[in-house]
Amino acid sequence: MNNKLSKVLTKEDSSFIRDIVKETVEQIEEKLLGTVLRRLEILEGSVFEQKRDIEKLQNDVFEKNKQIEELKSKNEMLHAEKSTATIHNEFENNTEQYSRRNNIRMTGVLDDQERQLSSTVTQKIVSLVNEHLAV
Structure with missing residues (x-):
């Protein structure tokens, strides 16, 4: 081949x-x-x-x-x-x-209004105490 x-x-x-x-x-x-x-x-x-x-x-x-x-x-x-x-x-x-x-907590104060000045409240209390207790 x-x-x-x-x-x-x-x-x-x-x-x-x-x-x-x-x-x-x-x-x-x-x-x-x-x-x-x-x-x-x-x-x-x-x-x-x-x-x-x-x-x-x-x-x-x-x-x-x-x-x-x-x-x-x-x-x-x-x-x-x-x-x-x-x-x-x-x-x-x-x-x-x-x-x-x-x-002191006080209630029944006449002419009580919310958000009052403390001096106003103090004056009212002093006048009430003077009036009723004659101090």
Whole structure:
């Protein structure tokens, strides 16, 4: 069979076949390279988008952490204000309770009006006491 092929193929034919094979291999190589390059471009685009998304998420996390810290400090400040307000309320109640000890509540005073000045009420009481008790 080799003899038959050798008779059919000449040196020129074998170089022609080599050229054809070489061109075919180069064409296949170019197609593969083109396919690989397209896939690489797609992957690069995807990687770029993912990188951008990651950076955005990192910025979001940074902002959220900043908000959390601000809320924590505000919460601590409100707790401190609440404690201070509670202390002030207790002090106010105690002070008011002890100040009532020296007060007298009088009812039935003639010409009694709401929101009268204390000096007016005092004058009326003094005149009533002087009149009725002859002091």
